[in-house]
Amino acid sequence: MQVIRSPKVYDVVVVGSGAGGGIAAKVLTEAGAEVCMLEAGPVWDQARDGKMLGWPYESPRRGAPTERPFGEFDAAWGGWELPGEPYTAGKGSTFDWFRARMLGGRTNHWGRISLRWGPDDFRRKSLDGLGDDWPFTYDDIKPYYDKLDEFVGIFGSNHAAETGLHNEPDGKFQPPPLPRAYELYFKQAADRLKIACVPSRLSILTRPLNGRAACHYCAQCGRGCTTHSNFQSPTVLLPPAMKTGKLTIVTGAMAREVLSNAEGKATGISYVDTTTGEERTVQGRIVVLAASACESARLLLNSKSARFPNGLANGSGVVGKYLTDSTGASLSGFIPKLVGMPNHNEDGTGGMHLYMPWWLNNVKDKLPFPRGYHIEPGGGRRMPGFGFMGGIDRHPGGSGGGYGKGLKDEYRRLWGATIGFAGRGEMVANDDTYMDIDPNVVDKWGIPVPRFHWKFGDAERGQAKHMMETFKALIEEMGGTVLGKIPGPDEDYGLAAGGRIIHEAGVVRMGNDPNTSALNAHCQAHEVKNLFVADAGPFVSQADKNLTWTIMALAWRTCDYIAEQRKALAI
Amino acid sequence: MDNFNRRKMLKVLGAAPAMAGIAWTEAEAQQAHQHAQQARRSAAGAKAGPYKPKYFTAHEMATVTALANLIIPKDERSGDASEAGVPEFIDFMMVDQPDRQLLMRGGIKWLDSECRRQFAQPFVKGTAAQQAAICDALAYPAKAKPEHSHGVRFFAAVRDLTATGFFTSKIGIADLEYKGNTFVPTWTGAPKEALDHLGVSYEPLKRWYTDSV
16 A cells, blocks of 8 residues: 655644534634645535435335435435444443544534533533533633524524523524424423423524525425525535635545654544545644544544554543433324314424423432433424334224225324424443444454443433333323333333434543543643544533534634634644 | 545535525525426436336236235325335335345235135235235234234235335325425414414414514
8 A cells, every 4th residue: 555645734634524623624714724624425415415305206215214324315424334334342232333424424414403501511520429520611611602603503592581491591593483383282281291391492594694595494404405504514614614715625534543743743644545545644733633522532542652552642541431322212192183183384494393401400309310301302294204104003093904995094194193202311421331442343444443332320211211201291191192112121211222312422531630531621632732622522421412512612612722822832 | 535626615515595695585485496396307207118026026016016006095085006106116125125025025925825725816816805805804913813913914014115105105295285395485383273273372482483483
């Protein structure tokens, strides 16, 4: 193999083009830096590759998830299994690792649920003694959440004063879309059960912003949006970076190793050109890893040298530890009241217009688990897709199966009369859940692969049990019947396996103590001053809230710091 | 390697719609929608000649077709499963997801064997009454006899595939009167008659939606 060395030295090399990498490119180029961004996958073009406003019958597959886990029309070139890119699991462990190999990464297909974390989420140890506090407070990151709200665009409403939920802070919201009819119906049930139910917070425009059109309510955000009305890195963050003339994007570049010199500084990235298989290097004065938490940790662990025998920035040995994902469980119910509701367009934005933030207090409400979860509801007469009303013979509103005219009418009658609830909760990091490098396995590029070790505790199972009880109560409060069997203790109450919720975090942890963290309070490696991490790797804890908004706020804060340090010639 | 220059990348990333920066007007939304529809139609391409099964034998295809049409027959509102292209869809899925092949091929064999035992003919050669009798025995899992369990499982799989094939087809979506998958210039929530049906109203939530419409 030939190693080709490029003579150019960039100010910053960014690995990854998703939420964190996109923010890094925008903030750093606008601060005057010459940035080179590496992305392992190719370019996804919304107009060419997206299937917005397509019909299922335009494909013989009718949207089946044969090649993409979320269906044929999902804007993700990726999945939990990638050909030639394996990972392994330690004894007794199950963990599924989702990767999207495409410009913008997972921001192309994600749910756009953009929940700003609250003051409690950054100081959990102080509150319940578990895990650790972050090395900064909500007030430190609040201005970055505000900037994000205003630049990227998000709809929602400020309700903290009304609901008393101080850990669901106000933001800079565009007007939320009116709820769908069935959403008002479950809100009534939630009100009676004293479960908070408020406008959701999604990064989808309901008003034009920065040259992007307002949403046209086709509910297909996950397919990619040709009017750029929702958030994904390539349509929102990369264009302003490109306009500076200072961003170079290299696609098909699978990072192998962070290069460093005798003085212990990072000097660039060694990567594999996935088209030719050649090994190349790109040099930078500063390196920012935003490859996704586990991919960034893998890179550091694979960057071994005489000076850094445990991998780069890993003198503490914490790189790979403290791996977490959100807890997740879901349940659906048949709601007879929805049968016969006058037909109308229920599409709306991609995703829920109302949701339930965590509404309880673990201590006051004497809950047998720490932390909490939020609830994401769904329902309505959505575009028919693969699996349409499957298992009708088990439907509580049906006749037990059948065929013919009667069955045809049954499909018509029961279509859209289902409401589902999905819980997303906070897992607390534990010593048995971590990743390291498998000593025996490499991927098709020759890069050693991660090995995952996973263990849920009673806290996570307790959350899932509580979710099931809550979902059942909501369904029954609406006069409905649970679909299928409610999973019990033998199935961990339906708790999704590690990695299935796709919220991995924590494996390149930040903190003030170099013995217990890899990065300082600015996401700067304690041991390598010109190395930063800008994905969910630095997270000290999860929250019940999705990661993306905090990945971006934190990346923005980190890059502001990098810009200041560059100006001061400190790095 | 795909090393983009600025102009090309701007074209890909910054290809904002012509009317970006302003809200969609009714006419613009209509125009954009028509444009999208037209693109879909030309992409879908024209069909030519009779369908040649990719997986099923002629006999299997005939059996699947007969079953699918019994499951979703023609009625006053729409056509049957064949008219919606369901047999072709099921055949395609056998190739697309080979894990489904054994249940389908073996299931057809089981069905024919049961039919020969009962009326000395394979399923497709049975009379309407004979076919109905078999379907009645297989279509209701909770009531079916234990000795029919393999056929029950097969029938349920054909029913599920038929439902997907029919209701994701053009005529199936029209049958359901699905109103979405279209440009909506202004989202105004649900119509009053739908709200009334559920006994709900926007009134109690007005404070959150003062600027929403």
